[in-house]
Amino acid sequence: MHPDPLANWEQLVSAAPSPLQELDWELAQQHGLRIVVKRDDQLRLEAFPGDQAFGGNKWRKLKYNLLAAREQGYRQLLTFGGAYSNHLAATASAGYLFGLATHGIVRGEPNWPLNPTLAHCQRCGMTLEYWDRQRFRTKDQPKVVAGLKARFAEAYVLPEGGTNALALLGCAELAGELHQQGTIDYLILACGTGGTLAGLVAPTAGWAQLLGVAVLKGNFLQQAVTDLLAPDRYPHWQVLNSYHAGGYAKCPPAVAAALARAAALGLPLEPIYTAKTWLGLEDLVQKNFFRSGSTIALIHTGGLQGYRASLG
Numbered sequence: 171m172h173p174d175p176l177a178n179w180e181q182l183v184s185a186a187p188s189p190l191q192e193l194d195w196e197l198a199q200q201h202g203l204r205i206v207v208k209r210d211d212q213l214r215l216e217a218f219p220g221d222q223a224f225g226g227n228k229w230r231k232l233k234y235n236l237l238a239a240r241e242q243g244y245r246q247l248l249t250f251g252g253a254y255s256n257h258l259a260a261t262a263s264a265g266y267l268f269g270l271a272t273h274g275i276v277r278g279e280p281n282w283p284l285n286p287t288l289a290h291c292q293r294c295g296m297t298l299e300y301w302d303r304q305r306f307r308t309k310d311q312p313k314v315v316a317g318l319k320a321r322f323a324e325a326y327v328l329p330e331g332g333t334n335a336l337a338l339l340g341c342a343e344l345a346g347e348l349h350q351q352g353t354i355d356y357l358i359l360a361c362g363t364g365g366t367l368a369g370l371v372a373p374t375a376g377w378a379q380l381l382g383v384a385v386l387k388g389n390f391l392q393q394a395v396t397d398l399l400a401p402d403r404y405p406h407w408q409v410l411n412s413y414h415a416g417g418y419a420k421c422p423p424a425v426a427a428a429l430a431r432a433a434a435l436g437l438p439l440e441p442i443y444t445a446k447t448w449l450g451l452e453d454l455v456q457k458n459f460f461r462s463g464s465t466i467a468l469i470h471t472g473g474l475q476g477y478r479a480s481l482g
């Protein structure tokens with residue numbers, strides 16, 4: 171299968187809004203709540219049959235960056251990530267789909283055979299360069315950035331995790347779609363860097379409360395989102411720090427069980443991001459956090475890439 175970049179660029183700018191799924195969930199009904207799922211995971215383009223990497227919030231975050239790269243004449247993308255990074259996988263898929271060469275700087279030592287995420291990156295044609303943890307931490311220092319710019323002069327540079335101003339712009343579109351799709355009182359979503367949450371803040375002002383579920387440990391997210399918003403004039407968003415279940419890429423039994431309960435309601439999730447969001451949603455419903463009569467939209471940010479791949 172050969173990619174058709176022209177058709178893919180066209181898709182990128184004209185894709186239909188991702189669908190809303192209505193959940194038939196007894197617990198929510200008992201609390202007088204309606205739960206809908208914004209299926210951003212279904213907003214995707216496949217580099218290969220079954221590929222899930224360029225989809226979900228990674229589509230949202232990459233969209234305007236890809237358009238900017240094209241407009242500015244870049245032929246390549248360069249980015250950074252850990253060996254299980256959905257952002258790295260999405261960038262690799264994007265390169266394949268849109269006809270851009272891709273380079274990935276990977277945190278840590280190489281391991282063979284490559285894990286499914288890195289195998290996917292390689293299959294998409296991404297070159298992989300490994301930086302040990304100490305060196306990786308220097309990647310944003312001006313001297314290191316200048317060195318990379320010289321080595322990869324034709325590359326548009328995306329930060330680790332893909333969060334920048336253009337990423338926020340793409341995520342803002344999600345809020346606009348949702349507003350058109352019905353009355354929503356709360357949005358709940360998974361957060362890594364907080365870029366997706368930050369992008370949703372301005373366009374939901376006045377009509378929804380935002381709840382960001384931190385999947386990483388460390389209580390840094392409140393500050394990270396505040397910095398992204400600078401100045402933060404908004405009272406309608408908050409970060410939930412108690413559902414990370416041990417941290418990134420941890421899947422303890424509680425997360426596996428949440429995943430199974432959601433699957434039983436017809437909702438496919440993955441353990442790293444979206445199952446933790448589900449865990450948070452269940453807990454808040456049980457604690458009567460939400461006003462009775464409200465509609466809550468769970469944002470399915472995608473991520474099935476890593477999960478499906480790890481199942482083989």
Ligand SMILES: *Cc1c(COP(=O)(O)O)cnc(C)c1O
Nearest residue numbers: 256362363364365366471472473
């Ligand atoms: C990358 C990712 C996130 C985190 O997005 P941020 O903008 O970094 O907060 C959430 N969910 C899924 C499925 C992801 O792949």
